[in-house]
Amino acid sequence: DAGVTQSPTHLIKTRGQQVTLRCSPKSGHDTVSWYQQALGQGPQFIFQYYEEEERQRGNFPDRFSGHQFPNYSSELNVNALLLGDSALYLCASSLREGINIQYFGAGTRLSVL
Amino acid sequence: DQQVKQNSPSLSVQEGRISILNCDYTNSMFDYFLWYKKYPAEGPTFLISISSIKDKNEDGRFTVFLNKSAKHLSLHIVPSQPGDSAVYFCAASVAGANNLFFGTGTRLTVIP
Numbered sequence A: 001d002a003g004v005t006q007s008p009t010h011l012i013k014t015r016g017q018q019v020t021l022r023c024s025p026k027s028g029h030d031t032v033s034w035y036q037q038a039l040g041q042g043p044q045f046i047f048q049y050y051e052e053e054e055r056q057r058g059n060f061p062d063r064f065s066g067h068q069f070p071n072y073s074s075e076l077n078v079n080a081l082l083l084g085d086s087a088l089y090l091c092a093s094s095l096r097e098g099i100n101i102q103y104f105g106a107g108t109r110l111s112v113l
Numbered sequence B: 001d002q003q004v005k006q007n008s009p010s011l012s013v014q015e016g017r018i019s020i021l022n023c024d025y026t027n028s029m030f031d032y033f034l035w036y037k038k039y040p041a042e043g044p045t046f047l048i049s050i051s052s053i054k055d056k057n058e059d060g061r062f063t064v065f066l067n068k069s070a071k072h073l074s075l076h077i078v079p080s081q082p083g084d085s086a087v088y089f090c091a092a093s094v095a096g097a098n099n100l101f102f103g104t105g106t107r108l109t110v111i112p
Helices: none
Strands: A005-006 A010-013 A020-025 A031-038 A046-048 A054-056 A065-069 A074-078 A087-094 A108-112 B010-014 B019-023 B030-038 B045-051 B057-059 B062-067 B072-077 B086-094 B106-111
Touching: A005 A087, A010 A020, A010 B010, A020 A108, A020 B106, A031 A074, A031 A108, A031 B072, A074 A087, A074 B010, B019 B030, B019 B086, B030 B062, B045 B057, B045 B062, B072 B086
Parallel strands: A010 A108, B010 B106
Antiparallel strands: A005 A020, A020 A074, A031 A046, A031 A087, A046 A054, A065 A074, A087 A108, B019 B072, B030 B045, B030 B086, B057 B062, B062 B072, B086 B106
């Protein structure tokens, strides 16, 4: 049973560019959440997708957008990259119903130069 | 504003002894709490959770205690093993909302 998979593992971009990160949820899960983890901090919630719609959003600007596909996989897009966007981006999947245990992928390390 | 706090950045414990990791929260609406363990180059791995209707949950060597009046929870690992060395995150959520609020983590080192 494959867990949560994310791609790419590492990414280097320059300021002003745009980036797309991808996530495949754990088998059987229908909900995908994205988190940003800066160095030395805990993960911070960006947004959550269920039934192909953004259901909940954290305190992140509109430069951060996402999408969920019919197979429950998801993408995180960040436009107009800033140096401060450098972080580990984590995807988590869960079941919409029931207790809220989220299972995380290994993350994508984004470096903005 | 950090709603979940882990005030000890690091903890060292001898193998075989008890490890106690602490977590405080400020939002009284939190009703579900989780502990995650994170190894380098891996994502956080779910360890154990507790609902606010309980004050203790046990799973093998891991026990989580919740003190709602103090807005405090702790994770006990007994006995500690070198493979437990990792960063431990405390997380909390509010009923009806599915996002998790995380603390900043505690790095546990178990010395053989």
